[in-house]
Amino acid sequence: MTDESKNVFDMDGMRVDDDHLLSMYIDGELDAERTIALAGRLKAEPALRARLTAMEHGDRLVKQLYASPSDSADRDLTALIQAKNVAIISSMSRWREWATGAVAASVMAVVTLSLINEQPSAFNPMTMDKSLAQALEQSPSRAAGWEHLDGERDFRSVLTFPAADGRWCREFLLAHKESHWRGVACRDEGTWVNQVVGSEVFLEQETQYRPAGAGDIEKVARFIDETAADVALGPQQESALIASGW
Amino acid sequence: MASLTTQQRQDLIDELPRLKRFCLSLTSDPSDADDLLQITVERLLEKGMPADAHVAKWSHRVCRNLWIDEIRSRDVRSRYAQSEGAIEGAGTTAENSDESVQLDRVTAALERLPAEQRAALVKVAVEGCSYAEAAMILEVPIGTIMSRVARARKALTEDLEWKAEREA
Numbered sequence: 295m296t297d298e299s300k301n302v303f304d305m306d307g308m309r310v311d312d313d314h315l316l317s318m319y320i321d322g323e324l325d326a327e328r329t330i331a332l333a334g335r336l337k338a339e340p341a342l343r344a345r346l347t348a349m350e351h352g353d354r355l356v357k358q359l360y361a362s363p364s365d366s367a368d369r370d371l372t373a374l375i376q377a378k379n380v381a382i383i384s385s386m387s388r389w390r391e392w393a394t395g396a397v398a399a400s401v402m403a404v405v406t407l408s409l410i411n412e413q414p415s416a417f418n419p420m421t422m423d424k425s426l427a428q429a430l431e432q433s434p435s436r437a438a439g440w441e442h443l444d445g446e447r448d449f450r451s452v453l454t455f456p457a458a459d460g461r462w463c464r465e466f467l468l469a470h471k472e473s474h475w476r477g478v479a480c481r482d483e484g485t486w487v488n489q490v491v492g493s494e495v496f497l498e499q500e501t502q503y504r505p506a507g508a509g510d511i512e513k514v515a516r517f518i519d520e521t522a523a524d525v526a527l528g529p530q531q532e533s534a535l536i537a538s539g540w
Numbered sequence: 541m542a543s544l545t546t547q548q549r550q551d552l553i554d555e556l557p558r559l560k561r562f563c564l565s566l567t568s569d570p571s572d573a574d575d576l577l578q579i580t581v582e583r584l585l586e587k588g589m590p591a592d593a594h595v596a597k598w599s600h601r602v603c604r605n606l607w608i609d610e611i612r613s614r615d616v617r618s619r620y621a622q623s624e625g626a627i628e629g630a631g632t633t634a635e636n637s638d639e640s641v642q643l644d645r646v647t648a649a650l651e652r653l654p655a656e657q658r659a660a661l662v663k664v665a666v667e668g669c670s671y672a673e674a675a676m677i678l679e680v681p682i683g684t685i686m687s688r689v690a691r692a693r694k695a696l697t698e699d700l701e702w703k704a705e706r707e708a
Contacts, residue, residue, distance in 0.1 A: 317690035321664055323671050345697070352696045353665045355646040360561050360666045371556060371581050375549050 316346050320353065370473050377421075422479065427486040430464055430479050431540070435532060446470060453526040454535065455518065462540055463489065465518065478517055481540055490517040543588050551595035552584060558667055559599055565662040566607045568651045579606055600677050607655075642700075649699035653692055660688035661696075 318324045319332055336343050425443045433441055433451050440448035448469040457463050463480040477491035527535065544552065559580065563573035580603040589598045650658055656678075663674040664685065671689075675682040 313694040314686065314690040317693045318686060320693075321671065321689065323686065348697045348701060349693045352646065352649075352693060352700055355642055355700075356650065356661065356696070357666050359643055359646055359650070360564065360662060371578065372553050375544075375553050375581060375585065 312342060312345065313349075316342070316349055319346070320349060369471070373473065422486060422488050426468070426479075430466065430481075430486045432536060434529065434536065435464070435526075440469065454532045455522045455526045456524050457521045458523040462535065463518075463521065478521075480521075484540075489521070544585065545591065548589060548593075548595055552581070552599060555596050555599055556581075558596070559603060561662055561666060562600055562603060562659060563607075565659040566604065566655050568647075568655075568658065576603060576607055576610070594676075596677055597679065601679065604659075604678075645700055645703045646696070649696050649703070652699060653695055657688045657692035657695070660685050661692040664689050665693075 315324070315328070315332055319329065324332065336346060423445075425445065425447075426449065429441055429443060429449045430451065433449065435451040435453050440450050443449050450467045452465040452467060454462060454464045457480055461480040461482055463478055464486075465476070465478050468475040468477065475491055478489045479486045480489050481487075556577070560573065560577050563576040563580070564570065567573045567576055580599065583602055583606060584599055587602075589595070653661070659678060660674060663669045663677065664671065669677070671682045671685045674685045674689075678685065680688075
């Protein structure tokens with residue numbers, strides 16, 4: 295590459311070397327005059343041509359590397375963004391723990407729904423609807439298995455406990471396609487209202503379900519700790535409560 | 541400014557794939573990128589943005605600031621150890637397919653690039669942004685984008701060639 299070849303200036307008047315020229319050529323950012331000049335040089339200079347080929351090869355690899363990001367987390371984030379009237383409890387502290395070497399298993403965003411009746415325009419598995427309310431009203435808590443709800447959702451009640459204000463509350467899991475949610479709903483004058491719903495973006499297999507209090511559900515567990523007036527009901531107590539219509 | 545408008549929410553959803561790539565270009569680690577994206581979205585939902593804000597620009601700025609906060613808080617030795625581990629791992633895949641080996645090489649090479657060069661390269665080479673578009677999103681002059689992309693390509697090319705020669 296000759297000295298003359300280096301005597302090229304960019305759009306800000308700065309002198310640029312061949313690598314800058316080739317880079318701009320790849321990106322289609324060279325003006326017509328310099329494109330023609332460079333094309334002539336590429337024909338005549340094998341080393342320059344090889345450099346261009348190597349750069350383009352690098353580009354292809356980078357594209358390939360960035361081409362297939364997993365989109366399951368995006369679906370969860372989309373639901374989170376679409377859910378209006380939410381108060382976000384940031385998961386920053388949790389991320390920090392992971393970043394400094396703590397165990398990383400899943401990402402959790404906890405949202406507290408304050409106006410459940412206002413439906414977002416898109417389908418949102420967090421939304422309290424008739425089907426979910428009916429499941430909360432009638433389904434016993436269980437340690438495994440799912441109850442199918444409409445809207446391609448699977449439901450499992452985890453436990454039932456009395457709140458300090460006299461309401462009955464239930465912790466539950468909700469699965470929708472690849473997304474999993476954990477929440478607490480309380481029965482308020484005959485209507486089930488979500489209190490806390492957490493999106494577990496990368497929930498592990500069903501067999502690895504962990505009860506409230508484990509690391510990635512600390513926000514839901516905290517809500518229960520702050521709200522519950524007593525320990526969770528046993529199966530017989532819960533069954534009797536359901537049978538009595540709460 | 542407490543919450544996003546319906547249009548801003550939709551714009552943010554549309555921006556997610558690009559924002560995710562930006563997170564990956566900053567962190568150079570898929571897990572960190574997922575976490576950074578999650579936290580960025582949470583922050584945007586929590587703090588909102590001005591009604592006239594450009595969603596792509598604003599969200600990238602929030603993301604970048606969060607990542608800067610994060611790397612400031614991390615222990616340097618811990619990061620160094622992780623980086624070395626990743627690079628060593630990339631060099632042990634000689635038995636894999638040629639493509640896999642090359643992707644490992646480029647992963648390691650990208651990790652060695654400064655984050656701002658990586659981000660500029662991804663915007664331009666992967667997402668197909670013009671220098672002007674990338675400059676607008678990343679909030680730097682066009683000439684800076686040109687320079688960062690060129691330097692990134694140069695370093696990447698030399699790194700890949702060196703690695704290939706060394707392993708030949």
